[in-house]
Amino acid sequence: MLVIFTLTNEEMQTKNATIENLLGRIARGETAAMGGLYDVIKTDVFAYALSKTANRQDADDIMQDTFVQIYKYAKQYKPQGKPMAWIITIELNLIRRLFQVKSRSVSFDAAFENTPIKTDYEQRTVNNIFLKELLNKLSEDEREVVTLHIVSGMKHREIAKLLQKPLSTVLSKYNRAIKKLQCIVKESK
Amino acid sequence: MKIEEKVKKAFEQETPDCRQRVLWECEREIQYPAPPEQKEEKPAKAGYWVVIKRLLAACACLAIFVCGLLVGKILPGSSPALPTEQTHVYLDVNPSVELVLDEKDYVLSCTAVNEDAESILQGMNLKGVEMKTALNAVVGAMYVNGYLAADENSILISVDCADEQKTDVLIADYTTQVNEIFSNSQINCSIIAQSVKADEALSRRAEENGVSVGKMHLIDKMVGGMDEFTEDDAADLSKMSIKELHMIYSHKPEKGEPDEDKKDEVISGDVGGYVTVAEAVRVTLEDIGVSAEEAETKGVLVLPARQDNAFIMVYCITVQVKADGKVYVYQINCQNGEIVQSEALGETPNEPEHGGQNGGQPEHGQPDEDDEPEHGGHGGVPMQP
Numbered sequence: 001m002l003v004i005f006t007l008t009n010e011e012m013q014t015k016n017a018t019i020e021n022l023l024g025r026i027a028r029g030e031t032a033a034m035g036g037l038y039d040v041i042k043t044d045v046f047a048y049a050l051s052k053t054a055n056r057q058d059a060d061d062i063m064q065d066t067f068v069q070i071y072k073y074a075k076q077y078k079p080q081g082k083p084m085a086w087i088i089t090i091e092l093n094l095i096r097r098l099f100q101v102k103s104r105s106v107s108f109d110a111a112f113e114n115t116p117i118k119t120d121y122e123q124r125t126v127n128n129i130f131l132k133e134l135l136n137k138l139s140e141d142e143r144e145v146v147t148l149h150i151v152s153g154m155k156h157r158e159i160a161k162l163l164q165k166p167l168s169t170v171l172s173k174y175n176r177a178i179k180k181l182q183c184i185v186k187e188s189k
Numbered sequence: 190m191k192i193e194e195k196v197k198k199a200f201e202q203e204t205p206d207c208r209q210r211v212l213w214e215c216e217r218e219i220q221y222p223a224p225p226e227q228k229e230e231k232p233a234k235a236g237y238w239v240v241i242k243r244l245l246a247a248c249a250c251l252a253i254f255v256c257g258l259l260v261g262k263i264l265p266g267s268s269p270a271l272p273t274e275q276t277h278v279y280l281d282v283n284p285s286v287e288l289v290l291d292e293k294d295y296v297l298s299c300t301a302v303n304e305d306a307e308s309i310l311q312g313m314n315l316k317g318v319e320m321k322t323a324l325n326a327v328v329g330a331m332y333v334n335g336y337l338a339a340d341e342n343s344i345l346i347s348v349d350c351a352d353e354q355k356t357d358v359l360i361a362d363y364t365t366q367v368n369e370i371f372s373n374s375q376i377n378c379s380i381i382a383q384s385v386k387a388d389e390a391l392s393r394r395a396e397e398n399g400v401s402v403g404k405m406h407l408i409d410k411m412v413g414g415m416d417e418f419t420e421d422d423a424a425d426l427s428k429m430s431i432k433e434l435h436m437i438y439s440h441k442p443e444k445g446e447p448d449e450d451k452k453d454e455v456i457s458g459d460v461g462g463y464v465t466v467a468e469a470v471r472v473t474l475e476d477i478g479v480s481a482e483e484a485e486t487k488g489v490l491v492l493p494a495r496q497d498n499a500f501i502m503v504y505c506i507t508v509q510v511k512a513d514g515k516v517y518v519y520q521i522n523c524q525n526g527e528i529v530q531s532e533a534l535g536e537t538p539n540e541p542e543h544g545g546q547n548g549g550q551p552e553h554g555q556p557d558e559d560d561e562p563e564h565g566g567h568g569g570v571p572m573q574p
Contacts, residue, residue, distance in 0.1 A: 031322065038212070046200065064210065067215065130195060134199075146196065185195070
């Protein structure tokens with residue numbers, strides 16, 4: 001039986017409220033709120049970029065560009081309780097523009113070259129391998145759904161609306177992805 | 190660990206830390222907005238009426254333009270209002286930057302006062318930008334280029350505003366804003382924010398000494414407000430960094446009661462990279478051989494002392510032992526906490542035991558005429574060899 005670990009509804013509502021509050025402050029010209037927004041959603045933005053591009057450098061660039069676009073267009077955001085959908089839309093547009101100008105033949109191994117060494121080398125290496133494995137073995141659609149649901153905490157229905165796909169498609173891709181991840185974990189033990 | 194937890198943790202660990210870069214890019218975006226995307230134009234309908242409509246539109250535009258010119262010429266005082274210079278803001282870290290603002294606090298010009306500032310302002314066009322954004326950009330650039338760090342955290346902000354009432358508000362705003370810029374970083378800025386009136390004499394002195402108007406004004410205040418300095422020291426003080434000047438100025442003895450309503454100067458934050466006053470006092474007491482309860486600290490100053498043709502910053506600490514009333518004057522190196530000089534005076538500060546210097550005690554004014562200071566000049570801290 002799958003035990004889902006994502007943000008609870010309450011946590012998600014709090015997170016969304018925080019993001020909307022920060023967007024409102026940025027729209028009013030409070031530059032300092034941009035730092036706060038970065039801290040709240042940096043992993044969401046990076047994870048989605050990496051899941052789509054499969055390239056560390058591109059993911060870094062997309063991440064920075066996304067925040068700049070958020071800063072530029074914060075005034076256009078209308079609070080509706082779903083700020084992540086707006087942010088991911090901005091990011092998706094940037095990714096599509098990137099795909100238009102370059103080929104996507106970079107292997108995922110290249111994404112982790114020259115990664116800066118952090119403190120706990122052993123654990124970080126294991127995590128890296130895990131991330132590399134799971135993202136190499138999942139299709140782009142499966143990676144996309146997994147990061148939006150697990151990292152950003154979006155509901156499947158919201159993901160379906162955002163990606164303009166049927167809910168059943170999103171659910172089946174997610175379930176297939178989780179099964180692949182379970183195999184990866186078993187193989188690594 | 191559950192699979193979902195593993196996934197989330199893996200992404201969290203891989204997420205790069207580019208917070209400061211993102212903030213800086215956001216500021217640059219305001220200065221260099223990307224050109225709007227070109228929308229695909231529908232092919233124009235060919236035809237007689239299209240050409241006529243375009244000609245009529247062009248004629249209408251021309252007519253409006255000519256009318257506008259005529260109105261501008263005919264009506265008295267109808268020249269378009271040019272933004273007027275209202276405020277000059279000088280930012281000194283080591284790079285020195287001068288910003289000129291209009292009455293609505295938008296930047297009219299941004300000038301590098303020294304070479305370091307030229308490198309950080311390179312490619313940065315702040316004209317027409319709101320001061321809040323410009324301040325973020327300039328201070329952010331100083332940080333990104335390594336001029337601001339945990340042990341080099343001093344900023345001097347000098348405001349010269351035509352509207353004097355606005356000056357106090359601007360001083361408080363800019364101090365708050367700079368603190369906010371670094372609120373989530375390892376740096377706690379030490380800030381001196383002051384008002385200044387840049388007259389010709391001040392500007393000339395600043396130019397002669399190779400410093401900004403703001404830095405020169407701070408030096409003038411030190412020379413005028415501290416007994417330890419004279420006008421001859423201005424040139425030497427000009428060579429000191431903002432960090433060193435901040436250290437001296439923030440420890441200057443208060444003359445009279447502090448004016449709580451005075452808002453034209455704000456001093457905030459501790460200067461990084463130096464030993465604390467508490468540590469310097471502890472070293473002093475340890476050397477004397479008394480505990481904190483057995484002695485009373487009479488005064489602490491920070492002054493420059495010449496050592497091997499260079500200046501070092503020293504704490505001048507005066508301590509009186511309660512038991513026997515003996516007074517000691519110590520100079521402690523601000524950088525490393527080492528004792529530079531120590532002297533035991535008599536039972537009261539006016540009775541030197543060894544006939545040496547009076548030793549930096551501002552509440553007792555100038556040394557007695559009969560004293561023969563070892564180094565000459567100020568009480569305890571030589572500026573001249």
